[in-house]
Amino acid sequence: MSQSNQEELDLFRDNVKRFIETEIKPNIEQWEREEITPRSLWHKLGQQGLLGICLPEEYGGAGADFRFSAAVLEEFHRANCATVGGNIAVHSEIVMHYILNHGSEKQKRDYLPRMISGECIGAIAMTEPGAGSDLQGIRMRAQAEDDHYRLNGSKTFITNGQHCDLVIVVARTRNGEPGSRSTTLFLVDTDTPGFERGRNLEKIGQHSSDTSELFFHDVCVSANAILGELDRGFSVLMGELQRERLIIGVNTVASAEGILDQTATYVKEREVFGKTLAELQNTKFKMAEMATEVRIHRAFVEECKTLLLAGQLDVATASMAKLSGSEMLGRVADGCLQLHGGYGYMREYDVARAFVDARVQRIYGGTSEIMKELISRAVLQ
Known part of the structure; x- marks a missing residue:
């Protein structure tokens, strides 16, 4: 990516972070209690240009590439707002792309502009x-x-x-x-x-x-x-699932990065036996292990983004991203909760929500077992 494109992406990412800080984080606990987000949130997302950003300008999108879509989802998941980020992913990165890639021109013009504005939810x-x-x-x-x-x-x-x-x-x-x-x-x-x-x-x-x-x-x-x-819907589903599974992989890495950062802050402040948790060898080793896992997975999903942009992301590689990322997130969320001790079990701490929110990543978009089956076909062909 050129320096100018990277700067543009960084500016866009900062805008996403500001939106999350002002519109999402002050309200997320209330929405969690109510077990739904307000309809008005979708209009705000549309007004901020956070929906369908990769779609062509002729349908109301920005014509950006996948890295910008990924930035939206990464920041929601890094901020421990997977509950909102997942809904955006389905709407923007799955439903819209099914219509863009397989819809008639009339279907595209009927639905995509209204989906990008947040008027029509998919x-x-x-x-x-x-x-x-x-x-x-x-x-x-x-x-x-x-x-x-x-x-x-x-x-x-x-x-x-x-x-x-x-x-x-x-x-x-x-x-x-x-x-x-x-x-x-x-x-x-x-x-x-x-x-x-x-x-x-x-x-x-x-x-x-x-x-x-x-x-x-x-x-x-x-x-x-x-x-x-x-009668050709199955082939459409199989073709679009690669993008969906990469998105899940991207989201799991961002979620792990976010909760690991929060845990690093916690262990440096929490004192036990006259020392901070961060001074204990077990904490040091556990944090080192988790940080290494997260960084390795970050490198892999960045490679997968490049493959997707080049039209070269295959079934096995996308399945690897989904399988490995979701399993890694489960380990990191569990390890971070353990370092919080009893407080990690309390809903007032973000790590508790991160822990339960992470579990479904190994199920939706195809279970870990299905991902292994798909990967094995490529390995053993």
């Missing part, structure tokens, strides 16, 4: 009560009827489910065929008759990130609502 509905990591097991049906489709089924664990105005729905469009040849993606407006939001699910972490059940009862959409090609 979600993607893959997971079902009986189909999580196994996307070929999806049972949601879309029945063709003349020039439209009728959707029936349910989805669960849907990020942005309570606030969303648009849902990318993954459904089966052919009977008796494997999911790879019978899956189609549909753009569904949430004001369509038959669409119903379920409850805001109670989670052990990321409380203010609304995660919902969604129900579809004879939801009728036109053939123009198909995103991509009929």
